[in-house]
Amino acid sequence: MKIAVLVKQVPDSTEITVDKNTGTLVRDGVPSIINPDDLAGLEAALALKDKDDSVEITVISMGPPQAKGMLQETIARGADHAVLLTDRRLGGADTCATSRTLAAALDKIGYDLIIAGRQAIDGDTAQVGPQTAERLNIPQVTYVDEIIELTPEYAVVRKALEDEEQILKVKLPAVLTTLSGMNKPRYMNCMDIVDSFNNPVQIMTYDDLVDILPQNEIGLAGSPTKVHRTFTKDVSAATETFDLPAQETAELIAKTLKDKQLITK
Ligand SMILES: Cc1cc2nc3c(=O)[nH]c(=O)nc-3n(C[C@H](O)[C@H](O)[C@H](O)COP(=O)(O)OP(=O)(O)OC[C@H]3O[C@@H](n4cnc5c(N)ncnc54)[C@H](O)[C@@H]3O)c2cc1C
Numbered sequence: 001m002k003i004a005v006l007v008k009q010v011p012d013s014t015e016i017t018v019d020k021n022t023g024t025l026v027r028d029g030v031p032s033i034i035n036p037d038d039l040a041g042l043e044a045a046l047a048l049k050d051k052d053d054s055v056e057i058t059v060i061s062m063g064p065p066q067a068k069g070m071l072q073e074t075i076a077r078g079a080d081h082a083v084l085l086t087d088r089r090l091g092g093a094d095t096c097a098t099s100r101t102l103a104a105a106l107d108k109i110g111y112d113l114i115i116a117g118r119q120a121i122d123g124d125t126a127q128v129g130p131q132t133a134e135r136l137n138i139p140q141v142t143y144v145d146e147i148i149e150l151t152p153e154y155a156v157v158r159k160a161l162e163d164e165e166q167i168l169k170v171k172l173p174a175v176l177t178t179l180s181g182m183n184k185p186r187y188m189n190c191m192d193i194v195d196s197f198n199n200p201v202q203i204m205t206y207d208d209l210v211d212i213l214p215q216n217e218i219g220l221a222g223s224p225t226k227v228h229r230t231f232t233k234d235v236s237a238a239t240e241t242f243d244l245p246a247q248e249t250a251e252l253i254a255k256t257l258k259d260k261q262l263i264t265k
Contacts, residue, residue: 001052001152003045004106005059006116006129007038007074009067013121018232034070036180037117043185044147044178045115046078052150056080058109062090062101068201076188076196083109087205092220095123099131100222104213105204106136111173113155118143118177126177133175140175141168145182163261 011030019026034042042059049055059074061067062085071082085105093101106114114136116129126142133140141157148167149156157176159166170176206218216222242252257263 001048001055001150002110002112003048003055003057004109004111004114005038005042005045005057005074005079006102006114006132007042007059007061007070008035008117008120008123008128009033009061009063009070010035010120010122032066032070034073035117035120037119037121037178039117039185040180040182041115041117041176041178042074042077042079043183044144046186047183048147048150049078058083058111060085060102060105060109062086062093062098062105064091068203071201072196073188073193075199075201076193077186078192081199082201083204084201085204087207089206089215090219092223093218094223094225095125095127095131096224097218097220097222099128099135100217101209101213102128103132103135104209106132107212108204108208112152113150113172114138114175116175116177118179129175129177136173136175138173138175139170140177141170142177143179144176145179147176 009032012033017026042057045055045057049057057079058081059071059079060083061071065084065086067086068084071084075082083105085101090097090101114132116132118129119126120128130140130142141159143159143161144157145160145165146158147155148158152172154169154171155174155176156167156169159168160179206213206215242249244252254263258265
């Protein structure tokens, strides 16, 4: 059973700021992390491997050369292989070109199940997983918070919705997009980190895909998205002031939280 896990390296968003003049993210000196939804997806794959020796996990990322360190970390966590798809010709890709490139790489690498994060915390579109499934013409289940059963033919998963959950059976191969919080990612121990360097990250470039992916479909040229302006969203809201006795204040707070579906009782 070949499980491919798609991971993106993202800036640690708790430490990132926006340049007020240019509206761009200030990435200098900001530590990078594995996108949290992807780390949960990797942990879900590792848990399946714990139960079944035939599971072979390949982690794939498309990004700049610095993403190699993150991929080495995924090997230390227990992945069998890691592939970095990096090439200046692939740079500037929007989700459309990214999913096209990842799908081509997946075709070359092979897969029975593909796990992607639901959403990257920087790009935030939640498009890459579903688009990759479309490009490969295979089924997808998004918002997965548990992989209940995995067989060579199908997977049974729990899909978390805002106010309900669904148990779905999906035929393989398929794409699942996973949610951070679905599990607790395991720690790496020192020996695993040291050992991981015996299993180096494999580098793929556009040259490895050129026979199935035309150059006008990758990178900036293959990206229809044009960003006209970026700005920081104003999150201030109108304030209402109440001067009520304690009991009525408590009732008002409870009603407001209930109306917003933040509490149920
Ligand atoms: C040389 C080079 C430089 C790049 N530099 C940047 C950069 O500075 N900033 C940037 O945001 N992107 C960069 N990319 C990657 C690409 O442009 C984005 O990954 C893509 O636009 C993702 O959009 P999103 O963040 O909205 O993903 P979403 O759709 O929100 O991501 C959903 C899920 O899809 C998967 N996924 C998304 N992107 C990737 C990826 N690249 N590789 C593997 N899995 C992925 C993850 O599992 C993720 O959780 C670079 C790519 C290359 C080749």
